[in-house]
Amino acid sequence: MSLLSTSAGYGSLTKALHWLVVALFAFQFAAANIMLRMDETGVVLGLSQAAYYNWHKSIGLVALVVAGLRVLARKKGKLPPWAPTLSAGERKFIHRAEQVLYAAMFVMPVGGFIYVMASGYGVNLFGVVELPNPIGTSAWLGAVAKWTHITSAYALVAALAGHVGLVLWHQIVLRDGLLLRMLPRRGA
Numbered sequence: 001m002s003l004l005s006t007s008a009g010y011g012s013l014t015k016a017l018h019w020l021v022v023a024l025f026a027f028q029f030a031a032a033n034i035m036l037r038m039d040e041t042g043v044v045l046g047l048s049q050a051a052y053y054n055w056h057k058s059i060g061l062v063a064l065v066v067a068g069l070r071v072l073a074r075k076k077g078k079l080p081p082w083a084p085t086l087s088a089g090e091r092k093f094i095h096r097a098e099q100v101l102y103a104a105m106f107v108m109p110v111g112g113f114i115y116v117m118a119s120g121y122g123v124n125l126f127g128v129v130e131l132p133n134p135i136g137t138s139a140w141l142g143a144v145a146k147w148t149h150i151t152s153a154y155a156l157v158a159a160l161a162g163h164v165g166l167v168l169w170h171q172i173v174l175r176d177g178l179l180l181r182m183l184p185r186r187g188a
């Protein structure tokens, strides 16, 4: 299997980046739900609320870099043909869902970054380096970015439900091996 995708199937780099984004997003949703439900003095799984915010912001920015790499890998490689078992309607649906997923991979971290910078919270990357604030503080920009961050999370969850639902329907009910296209050592 080649590194980049070819007409024979998804490449190993494409697959690795796909599952890395899944892991990073799973962490982001878990951390967000924990940090928003605890108070400043609380400790969950050994971490304070401030630590959860810090990890959420830092991992979110890592996810942004990974999303950038993913787009580069997609542009450098060749998109494999559609799985033959997908109907015309399913192809349209999967294409739209992937567009939302790609948009969310950028809108979510950029929205989060603008929110914390414009609101004056800042980012202490992995507790090691305080990132400069390139946009200054602005209450209205902070509010718009926060709203964008939260609403894009809902858009992502909706698109993801469709994406995963369709893959699992094909994999488990129709048994055509659609999921295997994105797993290691498999071709188209």
Ligand code: HEM
Pocket (backbone or CB within 6 Å): 025, 028, 029, 032, 033, 036, 056, 057, 058, 059, 060, 061, 063, 064, 105, 108, 109, 110, 112, 113, 116, 123, 146, 149, 150, 153
């Ligand atoms: C792929 C990346 C990211 C994902 C999937 C993500 C996801 C989420 C989710 C699901 C929430 C909870 C929204 C709600 O209230 O229902 C949240 C909140 C939050 N996120 Fe992110 N996030 C990401 C990146 C970032 C980044 C890069 C930053 C900042 C540098 C950030 C800062 C925040 C903050 C401060 C909150 C709390 C908002 C509040 O006070 O209500 N996020 N995020």
Ligand code: HEM
Pocket (backbone or CB within 6 Å): 014, 018, 021, 022, 025, 074, 082, 083, 098, 101, 102, 105, 160, 163, 164, 167, 168, 178, 179, 180, 181, 182
């Ligand atoms: C944050 C979560 C996810 C995102 C952002 C995402 C995004 C994408 C995108 C954009 C593609 C198109 C190929 C590419 O450009 O890389 C894709 C393909 C695929 N995804 Fe996901 N995905 C996510 C979660 C999942 C999960 C949980 C599964 C397992 C059920 C899954 C299974 C697949 C499969 C099997 C394909 C290949 C479909 C085909 O044959 O064309 N994805 N995903």
